[in-house]
Amino acid sequence: xxxxxxxxxxxxxxxxxxxxxxxxxxxxxxxxxxxxxxxxxxxxxxxxxxxxxxxxxxxxxxxxxxxxxxxxxxxxxxxxxxxxxxxxxxxxxxxxxxxxxxxxxxxxxxxxxxxxxxxxxx
Numbered sequence: 001x002x003x004x005x006x007x008x009x010x011x012x013x014x015x016x017x018x019x020x021x022x023x024x025x026x027x028x029x030x031x032x033x034x035x036x037x038x039x040x041x042x043x044x045x046x047x048x049x050x051x052x053x054x055x056x057x058x059x060x061x062x063x064x065x066x067x068x069x070x071x072x073x074x075x076x077x078x079x080x081x082x083x084x085x086x087x088x089x090x091x092x093x094x095x096x097x098x099x100x101x102x103x104x105x106x107x108x109x110x111x112x113x114x115x116x117x118x119x120x121x122x
Contacts, residue, residue, distance in 0.1 A: 012111075029041075038051070059113075067114040070117050
């Protein structure tokens, strides 16, 4: 049976992406990495790795795959969004929000979209 080992993001600048995602998620680099490729390990055993690879493909405005980062409630979601923006993420003017969303769309410094989810949202 297969298991999920890594999620791979294409990025413009691997060292910049490593700096952002290690601070955003508390992950640590596996080995030294380089300008083309790096793997980040989760702080707790059993989590999914995040791999960052140099890519020249343009960022998709409505990506087919993205990361969902979970917050315990609306207050934690708001605090995490602000923390991530302070680290270099930016808010995305998302045109597909439902009337009462449980998520906020952000982009990392390379433009990759991801969501911060309020898991207590009813």
